[in-house]
Amino acid sequence: MKKGILLVNLGSPDSPEPKDVKKYLGEFLMDGRVIDVPLWARTLLVKGIILNTRPKASAAAYKKIWWEEGSPLIVLSERLQDKVQRQTEIPVGLAMRYGSMSIHKGLQELVNKGVGEVLLIPLYPQFAMATTETIVVLADEIQKEHFPNLKIESLPAFYNDPEYIEVLSQSIKKHLNGKSYDHLLFSYHGVPERHIRKSDITKSHCKIDGSCCITASKAHQFCYRHQCFEVTRLVGENLKLREGTFSTSFQSRLGFDPWLQPYTDRTIERLGKQGIKNMAIVTPAFVSDCLETLEEIAMEGQEIFHEMGGKEFTTIPCLNDDDSWVALLAKWIKNWA
Ligand SMILES: C=CC1=C(C)c2cc3[nH]c(cc4nc(cc5[nH]c(cc1n2)c(C)c5CCC(=O)O)C(CCC(=O)O)=C4C)c(C)c3C=C
Ligand SMILES: [Fe+2]
Ligand SMILES: [Fe+2]
Numbered sequence: 600m601k602k603g604i605l606l607v608n609l610g611s612p613d614s615p616e617p618k619d620v621k622k623y624l625g626e627f628l629m630d631g632r633v634i635d636v637p638l639w640a641r642t643l644l645v646k647g648i649i650l651n652t653r654p655k656a657s658a659a660a661y662k663k664i665w666w667e668e669g670s671p672l673i674v675l676s677e678r679l680q681d682k683v684q685r686q687t688e689i690p691v692g693l694a695m696r697y698g699s700m701s702i703h704k705g706l707q708e709l710v711n712k713g714v715g716e717v718l719l720i721p722l723y724p725q726f727a728m729a730t731t732e733t734i735v736v737l738a739d740e741i742q743k744e745h746f747p748n749l750k751i752e753s754l755p756a757f758y759n760d761p762e763y764i765e766v767l768s769q770s771i772k773k774h775l776n777g778k779s780y781d782h783l784l785f786s787y788h789g790v791p792e793r794h795i796r797k798s799d800i801t802k803s804h805c806k807i808d809g810s811c812c813i814t815a816s817k818a819h820q821f822c823y824r825h826q827c828f829e830v831t832r833l834v835g836e837n838l839k840l841r842e843g844t845f846s847t848s849f850q851s852r853l854g855f856d857p858w859l860q861p862y863t864d865r866t867i868e869r870l871g872k873q874g875i876k877n878m879a880i881v882t883p884a885f886v887s888d889c890l891e892t893l894e895e896i897a898m899e900g901q902e903i904f905h906e907m908g909g910k911e912f913t914t915i916p917c918l919n920d921d922d923s924w925v926a927l928l929a930k931w932i933k934n935w936a
Pocket of ligand 1: 609610611624634727730788791
């Protein structure tokens with residue numbers, strides 16, 4: 600049976616105009632695995648409040664980072680797809696969970712090329728209900744409804760794959776380029792604490808109490824918090840970082856529920872206040888640079904740091920279309936095929 604690959608990322612609005620941002624946010628935030636409250640409450644919150652208030656501000660933020668070719672997240676994902684395709688004979692497609700480049704279209708294009716067996720690669724190193732799970736569940740629904748003869752397998756979270764850790768570590772080293780820094784912050788996209796408890800397959804392990812994520816458990820296969828802390832620990836080990844010179848935080852919280860802590864903005868503020876003059880920041884929950892790295896970190900984060908007396912703020916790019924990352928994806932594809 601002919602095999603094919605579908606890389607899947609989050610998606611972006613079609614343009615940075617408020618009407619396109621509103622359409623995109625509407626689809627994104629109405630996903631019950633992103634805002635996980637009952638449908639009536641989600642509808643009230645998203646359609647009644649968020650979509651009437653947020654799109655204008657979000658559009659302004661998107662305008663600051665938008666490229667001539669389009670959304671950075673989409674353009675960088677396309678560059679990745681193109682480079683991976685050059686490493687393999689197997690057709691490599693690209694889709695987005697939200698927006699115009701749908702998973703349905705991506706699967707249809709592979710089927711049109713005669714593909715009968717697909718490896719779905721969610722472009723997220725760590726598992727989360729709001730990212731990997733929603734992709735896999737939707738692909739499964741589309742397969743059942745539209746492509747009953749298509750076989751789909753998905754690549755699990757690869758946060759602790761030694762080769763992934765090596766690629767990420769070398770990328771950090773390359774971008775720091777020998778520059779010294781006082782603190783390296785690993786900032787991951789946040790999720791509400793509730794998401795962590797919902798994904799706990801043991802139903803009792805995750806207490807978000809500081810110790811559960813470092814106590815061995817089969818819950819960690821689906822624990823986003825554990826997986827983020829592990830990436831930091833493993834990269835720290837790989838690069839022989841000195842204890843106290845690096846830490847983990849969580850960014851991009853929305854709403855009033857408790858999200859994973861410590862929060863990135865408050866951490867940057869604290870580091871500045873403590874007299875740290877030179878910090879670097881890496882964002883390993885994202886494979887491609889996007890609004891959350893280019894605006895929230897590289898612009899807003901830097902501003903906070905400078906306001907607190909910090910001097911040098913180095914933002915390390917995501918893996919994007921890094922050659923070693925492309926080679927690793929090509930290797931995983933070869934092993935699967
Ligand atoms: C409200 C809940 C949200 C959850 C839960 C969430 C989890 C989550 N998101 C990413 C990756 C990305 N998120 C991006 C943007 C973004 N995320 C949310 C909300 C939640 N995310 C919003 C409202 C937005 C839109 C931007 C805004 O209005 O501020 C992006 C960037 C997309 C782009 O076009 O550049 C990414 C990527 C992860 C990895 C994650 C959970 C682990
Ligand atoms: Fe997000
Ligand atoms: Fe945990």
